[in-house]
Amino acid sequence: MGDTPFIKFYPSDFLAGTSGLSPSERGVFITLLCLIYEADGEITRDDARLSRRCGAPKASFVRILDALIDEGKLTERGGMLSNKRAEKAIVDRQIRTQNATHAAHQKWRAQREKTQTNQSDDDAPALPMQCVADAIQKPEPDIKTEAKASVKKSRRNPLVELPEGWVPNDTNIADAQKRDFSQQEIDDEADRFANYHRSKQSQFRDWNAAWRTWLGNARKFGKGGGLAFSPAARGYEQGGSIASIVARRRAEGKV
Helix, strand or coil, X not given: CCCCCCCCCCHHHHHHHCCCCCHHXXXXXXXXXXXXXXHCCCEECCHHHHHHHHCCCHHHHHHHHHHHHHCCCCEEECCEEECHHHHHHHHHHHHHHHHHHHHHHHHHHHHHHHHHHHHHHHHHHHCCHHHHHHHCCCCCCCHHHHHHHHHHHHHHCCCEECCCXXXXXXXXXXXXXXXXXXXXXXXXXXXXXXXXXXXXXXXXXCHHHHHHHHHHHHHHHCCCCCCCCCCCHHHHHHCCHHHHHHXXXXXXXXX
């Protein structure tokens, strides 16, 4: 039969276990074992039918079968024939089959879900006409994703106020010189920059970038006009502590 289950057969064990049997008994025994495995369990003792399957006269078959039962090669319970070793092998095979079936179902389920997801993505452009307008609308922002990105960015470079005692570093001065600011103009803009942002309690992640922006606005609106400085904000121009620090840096050869 095409769907007959596979069984493990150990020739040495079979030969050793049947060494005391006659050729006729061995033939009947192996045939009945095959029928038990084929049925995936015990078989009905039907002497007439089984004798034909074994190719033996019924009287001879009955005599051989009774001998096999007496030898313990076969068991008979309630008119059913079986074999202890075959019973164990069948149970083990059923367990393996169940486990394999369960694993296959899980694999098929996962593959089906994946296919359905892919099909949903592929079918998206084929929406009915009344849904096209909604489909092309700008999607709602993913709040969770944006929040995670914001937290990640803030952890990477948090907002901070202008450091106490800030003076332009070498990079800041180089940025100003690229924009053709003289040293005196750098000193003045540094004072205005620091006074303005301290008064506003400004916070930036990158104060070097804030300084470059200030310089760009100062160049655009005129020196002293960083960030489109208002007349009120220019009231902070009297401070000279930063200019003094810059002058000291120049004297030390750091500028």
